[in-house]
Amino acid sequence: MPRIFSGVQPTNNIHVGNYLGAIRNWLELQTSNDCIFCVVDLHALTVYQKPEILRQNILNVAKTYLALGVDPKKSIIFVQSDVKEHAELAWILNTIAKTGELERMTQFKDKAKQHKENINLGLFSYPVLMAADILLYDTDGVPVGEDQKQHVELARDLALRFNHLYGETFVVPQPLINRNGARVMGLDDPSKKMSKSAASSFNYIALLDDVKVAEKKIMRAVTDSGSEVKAGIEKPALTNLLTIYSLLADRPIKEIEAEYSGRGYGDFKKGLAKVVVDFLVDFQTKFNNIADAEVKKILDAGAAQARKLAIGKIQEVKEKIGLLI
Ligand code: AMP
Ligand code: TRP
Numbered sequence: 001m002p003r004i005f006s007g008v009q010p011t012n013n014i015h016v017g018n019y020l021g022a023i024r025n026w027l028e029l030q031t032s033n034d035c036i037f038c039v040v041d042l043h044a045l046t047v048y049q050k051p052e053i054l055r056q057n058i059l060n061v062a063k064t065y066l067a068l069g070v071d072p073k074k075s076i077i078f079v080q081s082d083v084k085e086h087a088e089l090a091w092i093l094n095t096i097a098k099t100g101e102l103e104r105m106t107q108f109k110d111k112a113k114q115h116k117e118n119i120n121l122g123l124f125s126y127p128v129l130m131a132a133d134i135l136l137y138d139t140d141g142v143p144v145g146e147d148q149k150q151h152v153e154l155a156r157d158l159a160l161r162f163n164h165l166y167g168e169t170f171v172v173p174q175p176l177i178n179r180n181g182a183r184v185m186g187l188d189d190p191s192k193k194m195s196k197s198a199a200s201s202f203n204y205i206a207l208l209d210d211v212k213v214a215e216k217k218i219m220r221a222v223t224d225s226g227s228e229v230k231a232g233i234e235k236p237a238l239t240n241l242l243t244i245y246s247l248l249a250d251r252p253i254k255e256i257e258a259e260y261s262g263r264g265y266g267d268f269k270k271g272l273a274k275v276v277v278d279f280l281v282d283f284q285t286k287f288n289n290i291a292d293a294e295v296k297k298i299l300d301a302g303a304a305q306a307r308k309l310a311i312g313k314i315q316e317v318k319e320k321i322g323l324l325i
Contacts, residue, residue, distance in 0.1 A: 017194035020181035021145030078302030085310035131155035
């Protein structure tokens with residue numbers, strides 16, 4: 001069975017963009033693939049995190065996976081730092097990654113601008129750690145949002161480079177990016193992606209947002225000129241809202257456009273708010289019913305399974321490069 005690997009950083013506020021761009025695709029993949037889903041806590045450290053909040057967020061991301069339907073009977077769910085081989089392989093890959101290719105990473109450039117006071121080495125080599133996550137498990141496919149495509153391409157380049165230098169070792173992974181929802185845009189600014197680090201909370205709908213707040217955010221979302229509810233390049237805001245509606249309600253955009261034809265933006269937003277609220281209520285009920293102890297048990301079992309695979313691969317890598325005498 002093909003191997004799938006993906007992860008989300010435990011940096012609070014998992015939003016509708018993360019769900020529609022990434023996690024939603026994981027749910028379908030888990031039926032016919034060998035899936036590994038990780039809470040990438042080492043990545044989160046590249047931006048300063050308060051320890052007690054990070055600890056809570058790690059559990060919350062794992063709970064979010066479960067509440068959205070990631071099934072521990074089908075998929076391995078674990079926390080990155082529980083399997084030390086990730087950091088070990090990252091170091092080895094650092095020695096074949098070029099500073100020039102890391103300087104070109106858009107996310108690094110953005111984050112370096114956002115966190116001028118803390119442009120640390122971890123932030124710079126973040127994509128190398130991500131490559132280690134992926135390559136450690138002989139991953140075939142990496143389901144992510146559009147913004148992570150460049151990082152998966154770097155993982156491919158590093159796999160090819162390593163294989164060339166030391167002989168066939170790593171599977172060369174493919175990014176798996178959805179046609180719809182791969183780039184959910186900000187509600188307050190449809191020219192930028194929805195982001196948990198946005199300046200205003202009106203940018204995103206967090207999965208744990210109070211439903212009243214979520215409703216307000218939808219009603220206040222930026223719209224385009226005109227009044228017709230229609231998707232298209234001339235209507236970026238409406239296209240974004242229609243995409244969210246369509247994916248959450250599992251209905252084609254055309255059908256939603258027809259339903260709101262001649263009814264204006266206000267009516268459409270009320271409809272969308274209902275779809276969003278229904279989704280959040282269902283999610284939050286499931287989320288709140290998962291006990292911390294239950295998640296911890298699942299994560300421990302997941303780490304044990306992941307470790308077995310990781311140890312085998314790191315042995316192979318060490319042999320290839322001359323570290324095992
Ligand atoms: P992060 O929150 O950066 O750890 O991202 C987790 C996953 O969500 C990654 O696969 C991202 O590509 C995806 N993602 C983040 N923001 C968006 C967005 N606005 N639209 C679609 N996917 C997104
Ligand atoms: N960098 C990804 C993000 O910001 C998270 C991530 C880390 C990841 N390691 C990964 C995603 C491996 C897929 C595969 O969203």
